[in-house]
Amino acid sequence: MADQEQEDRTEQPSEKRLREAREKGDVPRSRDLSGAMVVLAGVAALISTGHDAMEHVRSIYRLGLSYSRDALFAGNLPGRVWFGALHEALGIFTPIAAATLLAALAAPTLLGGLNFSAEALQPKFERLDPIAGLGKIFAMRGLVELGKSLLKLALIGIALIALIRNWQPEMMQTGRGSVGAGIAQSLGLLGRAGLIFGVMLGLIGGVDALWQRFDHNRRQRMTKQELRDEHKESEGSPEMKGRIRQVQIQMSRRRMMQELPKADVVVVNPTHFAVALQYDDGRMRAPKVIAKGVDVLAMQIRQVAGSHRIPLVEAPPLARALYATTDIGREVPASLYVAVAQVLAYVYQLKQAVAHGVTPPEPPRPEVDPDLMGPYRDN
Incomplete structure (x- = not known):
């Protein structure tokens, strides 16, 4: 019986198996x-x-x-x-x-x-x-x-x-x-x-x-089943990995909402998308995305932006392109520089108009390459 069991052990021992054997004095x-x-x-x-x-x-x-x-x-x-x-x-x-x-x-x-x-x-x-x-x-x-x-x-x-x-x-x-x-x-x-x-x-x-x-x-050789069990144990069960992933997403969203008040503008696609941009010409080479979301999360971003008086600019193609191409904390790609510059210029002019009590400018309608929207072209 022992010889048969040994014949089934065809896999080389893992580092964990060798470490456990060493701890036992083997x-x-x-x-x-x-x-x-x-x-x-x-x-x-x-x-x-x-x-x-x-x-x-x-x-x-x-x-x-x-x-x-x-x-x-x-x-x-x-x-x-x-x-x-x-x-x-x-x-x-x-x-x-x-x-x-x-x-x-x-x-x-x-x-x-x-x-x-x-x-x-x-x-x-x-x-x-x-x-x-x-x-x-x-x-x-x-x-x-x-x-x-x-x-x-x-x-x-x-x-x-x-x-x-x-x-x-x-x-x-x-x-x-x-x-x-x-x-x-x-x-x-x-x-x-x-x-x-x-x-x-x-x-x-x-x-x-x-x-x-x-x-x-x-x-110290292992069977294929022992190797799979050890890999599953080291990686964790799917339920545990899902729970860890959920906690990580929640923490990421919490940090994102804490950074949102620093935004200069939030580009929206009226109800589905919201992307918050920040730009400091003295410290940044290009504007960067500090928050983004769709549906419920987009609504929360708009609510926080409204409470902090951050301008909302409706530009559906640009909102979808920013969401598809740029991760949180990253600078916008060069292909979107012109469109983002138009939005930031509008925000600056809007602030000047409000400060001096003059007629606000017309909102921009930046043109964006449809390929930059990725899977969100039709949203």
């Missing part, structure tokens, strides 16, 4: 690669500090084998010898421990990066189910792990057998010379053996790292 990890890095770091530290390690070993031997007459009768001899030997031993193992610790911390960054998940620390008692455990053993992942273990055993065993056979004469010579020479030769053999062991483990770890990355991606 990231690709290779114990073989980490082990190889730790071994190689330790061997490198052992080889690079071999001379100093020899000096520390000699000091430990001196502490245990050479005493003065006064030291033999001193009451603090055991403690002094113990602390001295501990200090020398720390000098031997500190570089190795530091190198292996850094390698252990750096290894996870090569595959999956550093990651801490509190959820991964929570106990999961279903892992104690023996039946489920048997199922995992015979699953593809369990078989791969078994194959890797057998491969490691075979490769490392063959390498160690070959080393013992090739180095047998050198190993027999370690006890025939001086103590210092024997220790140096033993450390050299140990370093070379550790280096070969680390290289073999590194080769296995490199292959394992590629497999772990592939297996992690395979386990």
